[in-house]
Structure formats: C-alpha cells, structure tokens
Amino acid sequence: MSSISKDTRKYLLTAADIEALEGQEITHFLNPNAVRLNKSLGDAVGMSQMGVHMISVEPNHHSTEFHKHQYEEECIYILEGSGELTIEEDKYNVAKGDFVGLPANEVAHSLYNNGNETLVCLVMGQRLKHDIGDYPNQNKRIYRHNGKAEVVDYENITYPKTHTGRKEPSE
Amino acid sequence: MSSISKDTRKYLLTAADIEALEGQEITHFLNPNAVRLNKSLGDAVGMSQMGVHMISVEPNHHSTEFHKHQYEEECIYILEGSGELTIEEDKYNVAKGDFVGLPANEVAHSLYNNGNETLVCLVMGQRLKHDIGDYPNQNKRIYRHNGKAEVVDYENITYPKTHTGRKEPSE
Amino acid sequence: MSSISKDTRKYLLTAADIEALEGQEITHFLNPNAVRLNKSLGDAVGMSQMGVHMISVEPNHHSTEFHKHQYEEECIYILEGSGELTIEEDKYNVAKGDFVGLPANEVAHSLYNNGNETLVCLVMGQRLKHDIGDYPNQNKRIYRHNGKAEVVDYENITYPKTHTGRKEPSE
Amino acid sequence: MSSISKDTRKYLLTAADIEALEGQEITHFLNPNAVRLNKSLGDAVGMSQMGVHMISVEPNHHSTEFHKHQYEEECIYILEGSGELTIEEDKYNVAKGDFVGLPANEVAHSLYNNGNETLVCLVMGQRLKHDIGDYPNQNKRIYRHNGKAEVVDYENITYPKTHTGRKEPSE
Numbered sequence: 001m002s003s004i005s006k007d008t009r010k011y012l013l014t015a016a017d018i019e020a021l022e023g024q025e026i027t028h029f030l031n032p033n034a035v036r037l038n039k040s041l042g043d044a045v046g047m048s049q050m051g052v053h054m055i056s057v058e059p060n061h062h063s064t065e066f067h068k069h070q071y072e073e074e075c076i077y078i079l080e081g082s083g084e085l086t087i088e089e090d091k092y093n094v095a096k097g098d099f100v101g102l103p104a105n106e107v108a109h110s111l112y113n114n115g116n117e118t119l120v121c122l123v124m125g126q127r128l129k130h131d132i133g134d135y136p137n138q139n140k141r142i143y144r145h146n147g148k149a150e151v152v153d154y155e156n157i158t159y160p161k162t163h164t165g166r167k168e169p170s171e
Numbered sequence: 172m173s174s175i176s177k178d179t180r181k182y183l184l185t186a187a188d189i190e191a192l193e194g195q196e197i198t199h200f201l202n203p204n205a206v207r208l209n210k211s212l213g214d215a216v217g218m219s220q221m222g223v224h225m226i227s228v229e230p231n232h233h234s235t236e237f238h239k240h241q242y243e244e245e246c247i248y249i250l251e252g253s254g255e256l257t258i259e260e261d262k263y264n265v266a267k268g269d270f271v272g273l274p275a276n277e278v279a280h281s282l283y284n285n286g287n288e289t290l291v292c293l294v295m296g297q298r299l300k301h302d303i304g305d306y307p308n309q310n311k312r313i314y315r316h317n318g319k320a321e322v323v324d325y326e327n328i329t330y331p332k333t334h335t336g337r338k339e340p341s342e
Numbered sequence: 343m344s345s346i347s348k349d350t351r352k353y354l355l356t357a358a359d360i361e362a363l364e365g366q367e368i369t370h371f372l373n374p375n376a377v378r379l380n381k382s383l384g385d386a387v388g389m390s391q392m393g394v395h396m397i398s399v400e401p402n403h404h405s406t407e408f409h410k411h412q413y414e415e416e417c418i419y420i421l422e423g424s425g426e427l428t429i430e431e432d433k434y435n436v437a438k439g440d441f442v443g444l445p446a447n448e449v450a451h452s453l454y455n456n457g458n459e460t461l462v463c464l465v466m467g468q469r470l471k472h473d474i475g476d477y478p479n480q481n482k483r484i485y486r487h488n489g490k491a492e493v494v495d496y497e498n499i500t501y502p503k504t505h506t507g508r509k510e511p512s513e
Numbered sequence: 514m515s516s517i518s519k520d521t522r523k524y525l526l527t528a529a530d531i532e533a534l535e536g537q538e539i540t541h542f543l544n545p546n547a548v549r550l551n552k553s554l555g556d557a558v559g560m561s562q563m564g565v566h567m568i569s570v571e572p573n574h575h576s577t578e579f580h581k582h583q584y585e586e587e588c589i590y591i592l593e594g595s596g597e598l599t600i601e602e603d604k605y606n607v608a609k610g611d612f613v614g615l616p617a618n619e620v621a622h623s624l625y626n627n628g629n630e631t632l633v634c635l636v637m638g639q640r641l642k643h644d645i646g647d648y649p650n651q652n653k654r655i656y657r658h659n660g661k662a663e664v665v666d667y668e669n670i671t672y673p674k675t676h677t678g679r680k681e682p683s684e
Contacts, residue, residue, distance in 0.1 A: 009434070011448075014439070046445045217614070246560065263525055295563065
C-alpha cells in the first residue's frame with residue numbers, strides 16, 4: 001500500500017464508520033415537530049457542492065417542514081422503516097427501497113414517520129450558490145444565497161414591473 | 172462578399188445605426204425623477220448574457236435610484252456631458268471620458284445630471300440568473316431571479332438560524 | 343385524494359417500480375470490461391441537474407474506467423454485494439452500507455466487483471454545464487460541455503502563457 | 514465629505530487617470546502581428562467578473578487573432594480611429610462611435626487597424642469560470658477553466674459516443 005494511503009482512506013465511510021458518526025439533531029426552524037438526526041456523509045468526506053445526508057426520523061415526527069425548492073433538486077432513498085410522504089395535496093405510503101425525486105420548482109413535499117420504528121433515509125440535494133424555497137403551509141419564502149438565509153412572508157413581497165423590455169439571459 | 176453577409180451585418184451597429192435606434196424611456200420604479208432614454212446595444216445585436224446600454228439622461232434627472240448589486244458587476248463610461256456621481260456618502264464630478272466600475276456588493280451609487288446638456292453614457296452590466304439589489308435610501312431589497320423581481324422592505328426580512336452546521340459550497 | 347394525484351405519483355419510485363425499470367447496459371467507451379446495468383432513478387422522475395443511478399455490476403467487472411472529475415462531485419452508496427475500491431494507488435474492500443464520496447479534483451477512483459454476487463450501488467453526481475474528466479491510466483482528458491464530449495490525449499495538450507496579468511473572477 | 518471618501522474614490526477613473534495608467538503590451542500568443550496596449554479599467558477598480566479594457570492598436574496591426582468564444586459574450590465600442598472588422602468571411606469598415614457585439618458561439622471575428630492613426634476601443638467581455646474558444650484560421654481550440662488555458666489542434670480531438678441516454682441539465 002502506498003505512502004498516501006492515510007489520505008485516501010478519508011474518502012471512504014464504512015457502515016461502521018457511519019454508525020459511529022455522532023450526527024446532529026436538527027429541528028426545523030419553522031416546525032418544532034420536524035426533528036431529525038442528521039449525519040452528513042458528504043461533509044464528512046469533504047464534499048461541498050452536494051449535500052448527502054443519512055437522516056433518522058423517530059415515529060410521529062416529520063423530517064422537515066413541507067417545502068419546495070425553486071432551484072435546487074433534492075431526492076430521498078429510504079433505507080429502513082416506513083413513512084407517509086406528502087406531495088402537494090396527495091399522500092403516499094413509502095418504505096424501505098423506495099425513492100422520491102423532486103425536480104426543482106415542481107411540487108412541495110414532506111415526509112412523516114407514521115410507523116413504529118425509526119425511519120432512516122439517504123437525502124441528497126444540490127447546494128447551489130442561490131436557491132429560493134417556499135413553505136406553502138406557512139406562507140413564507142426563504143431566499144438562500146452564499147450561506148445567508150432571508151425569510152419573508154408572502155404578503156410582504158411586491159412584484160414590481162421593473163425594466164420593461166429587459167431581455168433575460170438564456171440561463 | 173460572401174453569401175452570409177446579410178447575417179453578419181447584424182452584429183455591427185454603426186454610429187448612425189445607434190443614432191437611429193428608437194430607444195426606450197425608462198423611469199425607475201422607485202424614483203420618478205430617475206428617467207433615462209435607454210438604447211440597448213447588446214440586445215440589438217442578440218447579446219443576452221451582458222447588458223450593454225447607451226443611456227441619455229437630461230439635466231436635473233438621475234439615471235437610476237441609488238442602489239447596489241450584491242452579485243452583478245456594473246460599470247459606466249461617460250461619452251458626453253457631465254454629472255454628479257454619488258458613491259456611498261461621497262460625491263464626485265464626472266465628465267466625458269471618465270469610467271466608474273462597481274464590483275459586486277461593495278458600494279451603492281447613483282448618477283445625477285447636474286449640467287446643462289444631455290449626459291450620455293455606456294452602461295455595462297452582468298445579467299446573472301440570480302441577483303439581489305439594495306436600495307439603501309428606500310430600505311428595500313430586490314430579489315431578481317430568472318426574469319422575476321420581488322421587492323421587500325428591510326423591516327420585513329428575518330434572518331433565521333437555519334441548518335446549523337450546513338457547509339456551503341465553495342461557489 | 344385530489345384531482346392531481348396522477349401527476350404527483352410520478353415523483354415516487356417504489357422498490358417494485360425500480361425493480362421493474364428496464365435499465366440500460368452501459369459499457370465504458372474506454373474500457374470494455376467496465377459494464378454496468380444502469381437504472382437512472384433521477385431521470386425517471388424528471389430530475390435533470392443531478393444524476394441518481396442504481397447500478398448493478400456483475401462479478402469480475404468494473405463499474406467505470408478509473409477517473410477523476412475536475413469539477414463535478416460524485417458519490418457511491420453500496421446497497422448489495424461487495425467490491426474492491428481503488429482510490430489513487432490504494433485499494434479498499436467495500437460492502438453493503440459503505441459510502442464513498444469524491445470531492446471534485448482530488449482523487450481518481452474505480453470500483454471492481456471481486457465478489458461472487460451482483461454489486462448494487464446508488465451513484466449520485468452533479469451534472470454541471472461544464473466538467474473536465476481525467477483518465478490517468480489512459481493518459482486522456484475529456485472536456486464535457488452542454489452535452490458535448492471531447493477527448494484528447496495528454497500529449498496533445500499545450501499550456502500556453504496567454505493573457506498575462508488577466509485577473510480571474512472569484513468564481 | 515465622509516471618512517470613507519478615500520475608499521470610494523477608487524471606483525472612479527477619470528479620463529486623466531486612464532491616460533496615466535501604464536497599460537500592458539499584449540501580443541496574442543498565436544499571432545505575432547496582433548499587438549495591443551491594454552489598460553484594464555475593470556481590474557483597476559477591483560472588478561473581476563467582467564473584463565473592461567481600453568485597448569490601443571497601432572496601424573497595420575490586429576487587436577487579436579480571429580476567434581470565437583463558445584460561452585462568453587464580448588463587445589467592442591470604438592472610441593478613436595478606424596479599422597477593418599472581419600466577421601466570419603465578411604469585412605466591414607468601422608470607425609469612432611461604432612459598436613460590435615458578439616453573442617456566444619455565433620461568429621468569429623477580428624479587428625485590424627487599416628488606418629493611419631491609433632485605433633482606440635473599449636472591449637468588454639464576460640469572465641466565466643469556463644469558456645471554450647475557437648481559432649478557425651489556426652485549427653485550434655482553447656479550453657479555459659479557472660485560470661487555466663489548454664490548447665489543442667482540432668485534428669487531435671475525438672468525439673466519443675459516451676453515456677448513451679445521459680440526460681443533460683437544462684442549463
């Protein structure tokens with residue numbers, strides 16, 4: 001084995017390594033019932049452009065507040081347990097081996113552990129420099145940019161007609 | 172001359188072509204005294220990722236409301252006339268041949284025609300998919316994204332502590 | 343259940359849905375022994391900005407040619423089976439429940455099924471507009487941009503000293 | 514005048530300031546007859562995301578090698594003198610007050626001073642993290658990324674059919 005082996009080992013998290021990670025208990029800032037234990041696998045190996053998290057949600061809790069990202073994609077792969085997935089106004093039972101993918105700006109979602117065991121998921125998402133999130137049940141919008149988060153009630157946003165005729169870039 | 176000459180001519184605007192452009196009178200949506208005649212040279216030749224405008228401001232008018240872009244760079248080259256440039260709390264007299272460059276998120280500026288003749292400038296700016304602008308004299312922030320513009324009063328923005336420990340991407 | 347339920351169902355792939363997906367057999371264009379059955383879960387639900395694939399690699403095959411992305415991040419979560427992971431010059435045994443994350447431009451990797459059963463992994467990666475990939479064992483570089491792929495041998499690349507003093511953007 | 518006046522003055526380059534800038538003589542790395550004196554107004558005030566240059570080209574010289582940017586937009590406003598503009602296979606006489614805009618990936622161009630006086634232009638362009646340039650008369654392509662420049666002869670580029678069915682992001 002080469003002299004740089006101590007460096008390359010850091011890109012690998014074995015199942016035992018993951019089990020040993022301490023994780024972080026996160027309560028969503030808009031929903032005290034949305035509580036998860038979050039182990040960021042991506043951060044642990046030095047990734048920064050995507051978030052890759054193993055999350056554990058206990059029975060009778062949500063993973064996050066019902067939300068939609070306008071720019072970032074997010075997806076969920078269920079590793080253990082079961083839950084109730086809400087997409088817009090529809091509800092689906094989900095369990096181990098199921099996948100949910102959320103293209104940007106299409107539908108809001110939330111995930112609730114309605115079972116008796118811990119719900120464990122891989123959650124992956126983009127980490128764009130700019131994103132805008134909507135919390136439809138709270139009538140709030142969050143503007144995220146460069147590590148900052150700014151939250152505004154829908155009723156306080158105005159939509160001016162600004163530079164008439166401004167041509168927007170194709171991207 | 173080749174068979175595609177009729178196509179390549181469109182990338183060139185001669186001084187006479189520019190003179191003949193009709194232009195658009197734009198009054199800033201937050202400042203009725205900020206009025207300019209705007210000829211978008213960039214749009215006229217099919218550019219979309221940068222704005223390149225020849226603007227004319229009559230005496231006793233501003234070019235725009237005092238503002239700062241958090242993400243987009245902007246610059247001004249004065250072709251004719253003179254004016255008073257405000258950068259933050261400082262004022263400078265500017266005239267033909269002067270250049271003003273505004274790196275993103277550093278200082279707010281405005282330009283006022285305090286002379287007797289039309290002030291004519293080239294104004295160039297990025298057209299990013301996302302930008303955030305501040306109007307410090309109005310206590311307002313504008314979120315621009317993908318052709319949309321959303322305006323909020325500073326007092327209606329909250330800054331929650333969200334995902335503790337979230338690592339942000341390097342860009 | 344609401345009238346839009348037929349639309350929201352498409353964001354969910356149950357384990358049975360995934361099992362039923364046909365998949366695509368992909369042989370790496372530079373390595374005839376790198377063969378995988380690829381089910382793109384992300385594409386199936388309409389995601390476009392990240393790739394999320396469930397791949398199956400049979401014994402004695404590689405998943406891809408040994409490579410490094412200069413700009414895109416990639417990661418692997420092993421769902422079934424075992425294999426030998428190569429990172430730069432080091433080799434590691436990996437199995438169900440292990441995670442490998444590859445920050446951009448750090449180390450080259452490959453994954454080989456040295457076991458007796460099918461190796462099944464989730465592979466997630468960014469899909470940037472621009473990426474550059476290196477195949478160190480082939481002395482080749484691939485420039486990917488906007489759906490195009492251009493491959494060049496290292497020995498045919500020159501590194502000119504171009505615009506002296508050009509300041510590069512911070513991003 | 515406020516206490517920060519010494520800081521805000523730096524965003525302004527008066528005509529006299531510009532005259533006093535030393536500039537940099539740049540010979541294009543692929544064309545010894547393409548020689549310009551380059552004063553980067555943007556760099557001088559701390560801009561980094563756009564290039565804004567005042568260039569001077571002496572009689573019988575080109576400003577740059579005939580080229581096209583695949584991703585960056587570029588434009589030219591002529592301040593003094595006259596020249597011959599080549600766009601693809603067509604030639605146009607240009608002079609003071611004329612504007613040329615080059616949307617990305619449409620046409621190659623060059624500018625030649627065929628007059629008796631110095632040709633002075635403002636040249637503005639994007640500085641994207643990634644760009645690809647073509648030099649059609651040299652049969653060469655330049656890949657620029659993050660401050661690096663890699664040049665390849667067209668004949669050494671191969672276009673493999675890679676990941677069949679890969680869906681590309683919308684941007």
